[in-house]
Amino acid sequence: MLFSVTRQNRYVIPGILLTGLAVSLTGYWFLSDPNTDHGLASVITCIASLVITLLLAALVRELLHRAELVENAVVRRTTKLQEIQNKLEGDIRRRENIETLLRTSEQQLHGLMENSPGAIYVKDVDGRYLAVNRRFAELHGRPREEFIGRNDFDLFPPELAARVRKTDAQVMAGAEPLEVEESFQLVDGTHINLVHKFPLIDPTGAVHGVGAIATDITERKHAEAEVRESRRQLESLLGQLPGMAFRFSNDGKLTPVYVSRGAAGLTGHTARDFLEKHISLDEIIHPDDRQRVRTTIATAVKKRRSFEVEYRLTDRANREKWVLERGQGIHDDTGALLFIEGLAIDITQRKDAESEKLLVERRLLEGQKLESIGVLAGGIAHDFNNLLTGIIGNANLASLDLPPVSPIRNNLKQIELASQRAAELCQQMLAYAGKGRFVIQAVELGALVKTTVPLLQSTISKRAKLRFDLQPALPAVMSDPTQLRQIIMNLVLNASEALNxxxxxxxxxTNLVRPAADWFDGAALSPPEMNMEFVRLEVRDSGCGMTPETIAKIFEPFYTTKFTGRGLGLAAVLGIIRSHRGGLIVRSVVGKGSVFALFFPADSALPVNPSPIRSVTITPWKRAGRVLVVDDEPHVLKVAASMLSNAGMTVETANDGYEALDFFRAKPESFDLVVLDMTMPRLSGEETLYLLREIRPGVRVLFMSGYNRREVVDALPGRATLGFMQKPFTLQALRENLQYMLG
Structure with a gap:
């Protein structure tokens, strides 16, 4: 550039000036001649040239200055243009990158939309579809092109279109996402979509459309409905169960997750009480069972087994119930325990039934044992009484032939006394078996106790103090006073020994009571009938007491904790009470003492059968007559015949019922009396009686037996012609019975 302000141009102006000056001087030199007229002109010309040169230099200077300014401006503009160019190039590259990203995003978005399992669409503010994906078009069974540019009213029924537009409007108005369920009627049925709608917002914050992602939840809704129905059915089923179904979370606190409404029936607490933690199942389990239940469940869950445990709980009304709980632990795939679930049912009635069954079985076994012992005791007593009859009878007969001062008479008396003691033992055996001899009459227990006091005082220890609390004016009981005295004596003697x-x-x-239904639970003996009043006789001591094991054995024959040789003792007491249709309760605490409570019916449940009053003479009774004696024991038959002969009777003997019938049939009117044993082989005494009456209806019969007179005689018809004589009997007793039967 000519006028470029460079290092070389800075000498241009001085050069111009020097050139002009040189030109002026040269002209002046050539033109100036002092000797000519052209000298002034030359000077003027020289000055003019110089002026022009100066002006030209100034002009050139100005031009150079302006050129420099222009050049600087051009440089600045060029730099700026370069910067703009660089910026534009950067913007272009960024735009290209953005366009690339946009194309990638569009491709990704398109891929997502096309491959999404959900139906996706985009609408403008007027509700026109701008875009829909393949799933949306498939769901509605139309090509996607049919949706673009059209609104819901163009495509769907008015009711559905109105619902859709309403939710679209809510989204755009609130500029907030919204999740709704929309149902569509399609060719294959009704479909339910879970639609997530969201507003489309431009950079200015203005809403310019709405987008949505719809997921078909038809199968899920059907499954939920099935689950709800299954749950309802399960709830209904569990609600009918006599117990409580539960599920507890394994969170360290066993938080209840589910409790059925059967909880109210089982515990008195509602399911809500458990779920809201007002009460817990562990709290109401009986303290004695709580640790056992925990251990059982923990052990089963640890071994991944089901559990079953019975325990007691206390319900809201403070009633104790028996519960059977069955359950199991629920584990995840890793084996971690998630829940404990199960079912607890009320088994109180079953437990009561089992207890009742055990009680009945115990009583049955006890009854069978007593029956067996009774049969044994009765058989022994029968045979023993037959032996004693022979011993006592022969001793009586032998004493008749001795002088009054004979020393042998005393020996015979001792034989008779020993035999009487043996007979008393037989009576105890029969009493235990419930087949003892009774003289039934109305007895007032209080009065009987008072009359027994002297005997009691002489029986008990001197260190024992007797105290009486006898309720006055008690109803009488129908009983044998001798047997009752034996009971009182036995109980008081045992109480005295317990004092050590x-x-x-x-x-x-003594007092009058009406027992409650549960009084005799666990009793030694329950009355056959309990819906009545009883007179209670209670003997209480402050002695050493007894263990439950001892109580279970005290009624066994010959059992004692003191010394041997006591006899049947309490076993006989039990038999006497049983025969009186009474009850017996024993309570005892070791170190504090024992209580024996006896219950006798306070009405005429037992038939009144007082012994007839017999008038006997002091002089030995004798009368001529003919007697038929029947017994299967030869020694009894022989001694009875001898004793009857001593009483003046003519005697015929028979070894059994058939032989007796033969004798009697031959001359029925010749016999004044038949003395008949009740227990014989082949033909019993009762059967023999009926056959004798067929031959002669009014025949008089005196029975012999070691059993209860009431049991033997009172059950037979025609008692006016019947008598009874207890084995073993003395000659005097035989004479009294003959006098009673024959007058």
Whole structure:
């Protein structure tokens, strides 16, 4: 550039000036001649040239200055243009990158939309579809082109279109996402979509459309409905169960997750009480069972087994119930315990039934044992009484032939006394078996106790203090006073021995009671009938007491904790009470004492059968007559015949019922009396009686037996012609019975 302000141009102006000056001087030199007229002109010309040169230099200077300014401006503009160019190039590259990203995003978005399992669409503010994906078009069974540019009213029924537009409007108005369920009627049925709608917002914040992603939840809704129905059915089923279904979370606190409404029936607490933690199942389990239940469940869950445990709980009304709980642990795939679930049912009635069954079985076994012992005792007593009859009878007969002062008479008396003691033992055996001899009459227990006091005082330890609490004016009981005295004596003697030579008290009381239904639970003996009033006789001591094991054995024959040789003792007491249709309760605490409570019916449940009053003479009774004696025991038959002969009777003997019938049939009117044993082989005494009456209806019969007179005679018809004589009997007893039967 000519005028470029460079290092070389800075000498242009001085050069111009020097050139002009040189030109002026040269012209002046050539033109100036002092000797000519052209000298002034030359000077002027020289000055003019110089002026022009100066002006030209100034002009050139200005031009150079302006050129420099222009050049600087051009440089600045060029730099700026370069910067703009660089910026534009950067913007172009960024735009190209953005366009690439946009194309990639569009491709990704398109891929997502096309491959999404959900139906996706985009609408403008007027509700026109701008885009829909393949799933949306397939769901509605139309090509996607049919949706673009059209609104819901163009495509769907008015009711559906109105619902869709309403939710679209809510989304755009609130500029907030919204999740709704929309149902569509399609060719294959009704479909339910879970639609997530969201507003489309431009950079200015203005809403310019709405987008949505719809997921077909038809199968899920059907499954939920099935689950709800299954749950309802399960709830209904569990609600009918007599118990509580539960599921507890394994969170360390066993938080209840589910409790059925059967909880109210089982525990008195509602399911809500458990779920809201107002009460827990562990709290209401009986303290004695709680640890056992925990251990059982923990052990089963640890071994991944089901569990079954029975325990007691206390319900809201403070009632104790028996519960059977069955359940299991629920584990995840890793084996971690998630829940404990199960079912607890009320088994109180079953437990009561089992207890009742055990009680009945115990009573049955006891009854069978007693029956077996009774049969044994009865058989022994029968045979023993037959032997004693021979011993006592022969001793009586032998004493008749001795002088009054004979020393042998005393020996015979001792034989008779020993035999009487043996007979008393037989009576105890029969009493235990419930087949003892009774003289039934109305007895007032209080009065009987008072008359027994002297005997009691002489029987018990001197260190024992007797105390009486006898309720006055008690109803009478139908009983044998001798047997009742035996009971009182036995109980008081046992109470005295329980004091162990220590100071103590024995209290005897009587009162009238009506027992509750559960009084005799666990009793030693329950009355056959309990819906009545009973007179209670209670003997209480402050002695050493008994263990449950001892109580279970005290009624066994010959059992004792003191010494041997006591006899049947309490076993006979039990038999006597049983025969009186009574009850017996025993309570005892070791170190504190024992209580025996006896219950006798306070009405005429037992038939009244007082012994007839017999008038006997002091002089031995004799009368001529003919007697038929029947017994299967030869020694009894022989001694009875001898004793009857001594009483003046003519005697015929028979070894059994058939032989007796032969004798009697031959001369029925010749016999004044038949003395008949009740227990014989081939033909019993009762059967023999009926056959004798067929031959002669009014025949008089005197039975012999070691059993209860009431049991033997009172059950037979025609008692006016019947008598009874207890084995073993003395000659005097035989004479009295003959006098009673024959007058």
């Amino acid at each position: 030579e220590r100071d103590g008290e024995i209290a005897i009381s």
